Amino acid sequence: MSKRIAKVGIFVALAMIFSYIEAIVPFNFGIPGVKLGIANIVVVTSLYQLSIKETVGISVIRIFLMGVLFGNGLSLIYSLAGGLLSLFGMIFFSKIKIFSVMGVSVIGGVLHNMGQLIAAAIILKSISLTYYLPVLLVAGVVTGLIIGLLSDRIIKVLCKTNKSIV
Amino acid sequence: MNKKDLILIGAVLLAALLGFLFFNTDKDKGSTVVITLDGNQYGTYPISTDKTITVKSENGINTVVIKSGEVYMQDADCPDKYCVDKGHISKVNDTIICLPHKLVVEIKDTDNQPPEVDEVVK
Ligand SMILES: [Zn+2]
Numbered sequence: 001m002s003k004r005i006a007k008v009g010i011f012v013a014l015a016m017i018f019s020y021i022e023a024i025v026p027f028n029f030g031i032p033g034v035k036l037g038i039a040n041i042v043v044v045t046s047l048y049q050l051s052i053k054e055t056v057g058i059s060v061i062r063i064f065l066m067g068v069l070f071g072n073g074l075s076l077i078y079s080l081a082g083g084l085l086s087l088f089g090m091i092f093f094s095k096i097k098i099f100s101v102m103g104v105s106v107i108g109g110v111l112h113n114m115g116q117l118i119a120a121a122i123i124l125k126s127i128s129l130t131y132y133l134p135v136l137l138v139a140g141v142v143t144g145l146i147i148g149l150l151s152d153r154i155i156k157v158l159c160k161t162n163k164s165i166v
Numbered sequence: 167m168n169k170k171d172l173i174l175i176g177a178v179l180l181a182a183l184l185g186f187l188f189f190n191t192d193k194d195k196g197s198t199v200v201i202t203l204d205g206n207q208y209g210t211y212p213i214s215t216d217k218t219i220t221v222k223s224e225n226g227i228n229t230v231v232i233k234s235g236e237v238y239m240q241d242a243d244c245p246d247k248y249c250v251d252k253g254h255i256s257k258v259n260d261t262i263i264c265l266p267h268k269l270v271v272e273i274k275d276t277d278n279q280p281p282e283v284d285e286v287v288k
Contacts (some may be wrong), residue, residue, distance in 0.1 A: 032248030032265045072245065074265055103171035111180055124263065125205025126270050129260045134185030141178050148167075 008054050015042040015062040019079075023070050030130050031120050033078055036143045037112035043087060044105050044151035047094050049158055059087045077123070078116050085115030101155065102148035109144025110137060189259055196258040196273035199237050201230060205266040213237065213256070213273065225267040237262065237271060 018039040027036055039062060046055040063083050067076035089111040094104045113136040121129045201208040203223055211217055213233060219230045220242070228249065229241040236256045239249040242264055249264035257271060262271040 032246060032263055074246075099171050099174060101169050102167040103174050106171070106175055106178070120263075120265065123265060124202075124270055126202055126203055127268060128202075128259075128261060128272050129263075131189050131261065134182040134189065137178055137182035137185065141175055141182075145175070 003116065004050070004054070007050065008058060011042050011046050011050070011054075011058045012061050014063075015039045015058060018042065019062060019066045020070070023066070025122060031129060031136075034113065034116050034120070035078065035082065037086060037109060038143065038147065038156050039083075039153060040086060040090075040105070040108045040112060040143075041147045041150055041154075044101065044108060044147060045132065047090060047104070047160070048101065048151075048155045052091055054064065055091070056087065059083055060063065070141035074123070077119050081119035082112040082115035085118075086110075086147040088105055101152045105148030105151060106141055106144030109142075109147060110140035112143075113137070142143070181203075194258050195235065195256055196260070196275045198274045198276045199230075199232055200272045200274050202272065204269040208269075216275075221267075221269060223267065223269075225269075228264055228267055228269055230271055232267060237273065239264070239271070242267065 016039075018041060022035050022038055027034070027071075042062075043055060043059055046058055063076070063079050066079065071079070086108040090104050090108040093099055093107050099107070117129060117132060117136055121127060167175060195213075197213055199211045199213050201210070201219065201221060203221060204225075208221060209219065211219065211237055213232060215232065216234070217232045219232070221228045221230060226243045227241075228239060230245075231238055231240045236254040238254045239262050240251060242249050243248070244264050244266040244267060249262050249267075251269075252262045255271075258273055258275045260273050263269070
C-alpha cells in the first residue's frame, strides 16, 4: 500500500517537472498559451502501470498544483480542458484495447490540443480559431508518437523491475 | 505499434491535410482587417490604409497598427503579451489573438468573396 502511494507521489512529481519544462519553454502554434502536453508521458505510463483511479488522481493533482504554483486563471482553464479531455480519451481507448500504447498516446496528444482549442474558442467566442485545427492535429500526432515511444520503453522497464522485486 | 494505430494516425493526418487545403494555407495576402472583441465585431479596416486602432474594453487596452499592408499589435496591457510577441501578419486567415482581453485581429480577403446581397439586387 505505502509502496503504491510512493509510486503515485513520484509520478506526480515527474508530471510536474514535465509541466514546468513546458511552462518555461515556449511553443507557439498561433494560439497563445497552447501547450504540447508532455506531462502525458506520465499519464500514459500510469495508465499501464497503476490503476485508473490513481491516474486520474495524478492528473488532477498535477493540474491544480501547477495552477496554484505557476499559473493564472486562463492557464488553469487551458490545462484543465486539454488535460482532462486527453485523460478521459486515453482511459477509454486503453480500456477497449483497440490500439496499442502508441495509438492511445496519439489519441491523448490530439485530444489535449483539441481541448485547448475548444477552451480558447469558448473564451474568445470565436470560431475563426478552427484555422489552427490542422496544425494542432499534426502537432498532436507528433507529440503523441514521441510520448508513446518513450512511455512504451518506460512501461517495459518498470514491468521488468517489478518482477525482479517480487 | 499495430495496424490499427497506423490507421488511426493516417486518419488524423488526412483530416489535417484536408483542413490545410480547406483553409488555403499557401496563403494569399489579405485585403481587410477584422477586429472582434468578446465575440462581437469591433470594426473592419482596409489593410492598404495605414491606421492605428486603440481597442479599449473593460478587459484592457490593445493598440493595433496597420502599416504598409501589414498588421501588428503595437502595445497591450495584458499580462502575457503573446499578442505583441506575435509580430506582423498580412496573409489571409492569419490572426493575432489576445486571450486575456478576448480580442481577435483577423485578416480576410473580401475581394474574392461573393458580392453582398444588396449589390446583387442593384
Ligand atoms: Zn495580449
